Amino acid sequence: xxxxxxxxxxxxxxxxxxxxxxxxxxxxxxxxxxxxxxxxxxxxxxxxxxxxxxxxxxxxxxxxxxxxxxxxxxxxxxxxxxxxxxxxxxxxxxxxxxxxxxxxxxxxxxxxxxxxxxxxxxxxxxxxxxxxxxxxxxxxxxxxxxxxxxxxxxxxxxxxxxxxxxxxxxxxxxxxxxxxxxxxxxxxxxxxxxxxxxxxxxxxxxxxxxxxxxxxxxxxxxxxxxxxxxxxxxxxxxxxxxxxxxxxxxxxxxxxxxxxxxxxxxxxxxxxxxxxxxx
Amino acid sequence: xxxxxxxxxxxxxxxxxxxxxxxxxxxxxxxxxxxxxxxxxxxxxxxxxxxxxxxxxxxxxxxxxxxxxxxxxxxxxxxxxxxxxxxxxxxxxxxxxxxxxxxxxxxxxxxxxxxxxxxxxxxxxxxxxxxxxxxxxxxxxxxxxxxxxxxxxxxxxxxxxxxxxxxxxxxxxxxxxxxxxxxxxxxxxxxxxxxxxxxxxxxxxxxxxxxxxxxxxxxxxxxxxxxxxxxxxxxxxxxxxxxxxxxxxxxxxxxxxxx
Numbered sequence: 363x364x365x366x367x368x369x370x371x372x373x374x375x376x377x378x379x380x381x382x383x384x385x386x387x388x389x390x391x392x393x394x395x396x397x398x399x400x401x402x403x404x405x406x407x408x409x410x411x412x413x414x415x416x417x418x419x420x421x422x423x424x425x426x427x428x429x430x431x432x433x434x435x436x437x438x439x440x441x442x443x444x445x446x447x448x449x450x451x452x453x454x455x456x457x458x459x460x461x462x463x464x465x466x467x468x469x470x471x472x473x474x475x476x477x478x479x480x481x482x483x484x485x486x487x488x489x490x491x492x493x494x495x496x497x498x499x500x501x502x503x504x505x506x507x508x509x510x511x512x513x514x515x516x517x518x519x520x521x522x523x524x525x526x527x528x529x530x531x532x533x534x535x536x537x538x539x540x541x542x543x544x545x546x547x548x549x550x551x552x553x554x555x556x557x558x559x560x561x562x563x564x565x566x567x568x569x570x571x572x573x574x575x576x577x578x579x580x581x582x583x584x585x586x587x588x589x590x591x592x593x594x595x596x597x598x599x600x601x602x603x604x605x606x607x608x609x610x611x612x613x614x615x616x617x618x619x620x621x622x623x624x625x626x627x628x629x630x631x632x633x634x635x636x637x638x639x640x641x
Numbered sequence: 642x643x644x645x646x647x648x649x650x651x652x653x654x655x656x657x658x659x660x661x662x663x664x665x666x667x668x669x670x671x672x673x674x675x676x677x678x679x680x681x682x683x684x685x686x687x688x689x690x691x692x693x694x695x696x697x698x699x700x701x702x703x704x705x706x707x708x709x710x711x712x713x714x715x716x717x718x719x720x721x722x723x724x725x726x727x728x729x730x731x732x733x734x735x736x737x738x739x740x741x742x743x744x745x746x747x748x749x750x751x752x753x754x755x756x757x758x759x760x761x762x763x764x765x766x767x768x769x770x771x772x773x774x775x776x777x778x779x780x781x782x783x784x785x786x787x788x789x790x791x792x793x794x795x796x797x798x799x800x801x802x803x804x805x806x807x808x809x810x811x812x813x814x815x816x817x818x819x820x821x822x823x824x825x826x827x828x829x830x831x832x833x834x835x836x837x838x839x840x841x842x843x844x845x846x847x848x849x850x851x852x853x854x855x856x857x858x859x860x861x862x863x864x865x866x867x868x869x870x871x872x873x874x875x876x877x878x879x880x881x882x883x884x885x886x887x888x889x890x891x892x893x894x895x896x897x898x899x900x
Contacts, residue, residue: 383687390881390888394899436886437879463712495717498782514720554790555782570879574872582798584790591875592882611885618881 368635375632382625389621393613399605400613407580408597411565411587412448414538420453422537423530425504427552427566428458428465430544434569439468440595440608441567442542446472448602449540450480455526456488457536459512461500461547466492466516485524492516497547501555505533533560538586541566549576549585557584567594677895680887722746722753799837801830836864 418424426445430438449456458469470490473482482488491512494500503511508530509521521527529535539562543549549566557564563586568576570591579585589598592615595608682697729743752771759768804827812823842854843861850858892899 380688386884387888390885391892394885394889394892397899433883436882436889463709463716493712493716495713495721498779498786502782551786554786558789558794570875570882571872573875574868578795578798582794584794591878592885593878607886607889611882611889614885615878615881618884619877622877 368639371632371635375629375636385621386618389617390614393617394610397610398613399609400616402593402597402600402609402612404597404601407577407585407588407590408594408601409587410580411589412598412601414563414565414586415445415448415452415454415540418452418454418537421455423455423457423535424449425533425536425539426456426458426469427539427541427543427548428460428469429462429548430468430542431462431464432468434544435468436607436611437569437592437595438542438544438567439472440592440606440611441589441598442469442472443476443606444595444598444602444604444608445540445542445567446476447604448598450476450482450487451602453487457491457508457527457530458489459491459504460493461497462544463493466490470516485519486526489524489526490516498551498555501547501552505556505560508532533562536562538563538565540564543568543572545569545572548572550579553579553584567598570594673894677891680891684887722750726750799833801833803834804830835860840864 415424426449428442430442446456458466458473460466460469473484473488473490476482477484477488484490492515494511496503500511509527513521515521515524533539533556539552539556541549541552541564543552543566549564549568550572552564552566556562564584565586565588567589568591570593573588573590573594576585576588576590580588589595592608592611595606596612597608599606599608679697679700682693685691686694725743726746729741729746732740732742733744734740752774755767756771757768758764758766808823808826808829812827839857839861841861842857843850843865845854845858848854889899
């Protein structure tokens, strides 16, 4: 009997991997179609970022670094939406710039979606300066002279024709940098080049892959807060009170995680049983 | 194989064009259909390698390469080099004093041209000058960033007392939310110190890892393993998020099942 059940287990260990893909697919599709949502417990790094933005005075300026691309949209786009919701609701002026070429159109999509809702006008309450090649050199350059680095915005409008920028000369006029970062150049480089040297608060969101690498910067106080991956986005959506893809995706995320744990535990069990049967 | 891919491409383009002409598909709808079909084409690799997957892969690589060439031309070459250079040439003055506006840009222009010498083996060595300029400037920036932003700040952040007095007081007064969280808060500083020192000892190879040094190095390995485990967990979350994003697109934008 025991031998028979062990035999079945061994058979399972050689299961076609496509069945595993199918199970994962079901785990994602079912909660998405069912529209199930879950309550998230908000972690300290997310709360830190929320409070830092909440403590900014209305009318102050924030640099929004849209340093991501469509490849990381499922994780970072919900963060971008939630952060802009929060900034707009607090009447904070947003200067958006990007060190990743596909960043500006994605950020513009968020502005187009949310600006009418909050009655925000382009050039008065927010501006999209577009992409600039040069990575760390651009960071240092805007810290010294923002107009020289971005003489025109994303749409080709000259700096001098944009009303909200007339009060800005460099990053010193900005109260905080909010970075939505998919990798290099991103939040890590903003911390290294700007946070310490120019003493500007930095916070933002990263993909889950780069999350663990960024947590030491919270402990050292170089980051005021951090959203890591879809979970970070979901927590922030909950804090802002605007549920989006982050919150709706977390149930699917949790189901898949449970399945991954089950698969790992099962594979280990079969591995040890097989090892024992060979003795 | 190539014929099959070409046939699939022609059929897809034909279907899309016919739908567009007949007014069945709007411009935005056409984009959604193309994105959805390409997503399914990429997913088909999960079943097995096939011409549809290869076609989608080639389309992606081709478009990405073309997009970046166009982007660099319009966003970097024209505004940063060509236009200022042409404008500068128009305003050159020889009297009363010689004035050559923007002509400094000829240096990066020349260095950029030198990069293309890599295509000609006899003069390929010239491209090293451009590489040297790029590597030199970026190394300078990176070193400053690493020293200021990482090394000094992180060393400072790790100089913590053996235990936090506030955490101990809160734990003693039962002021924490729960016993477990209170204990974890109390253990935070000792864990940072032990983790930092033992991990550093693991990477200390000047002496054989034996005796006390060996035990410390083993503890360091445990800390490293836990951090690798956390990184793996986050990587799984990242990859699953990508799957959720694509399936959400298919179910909402394409099929309209999810709102």
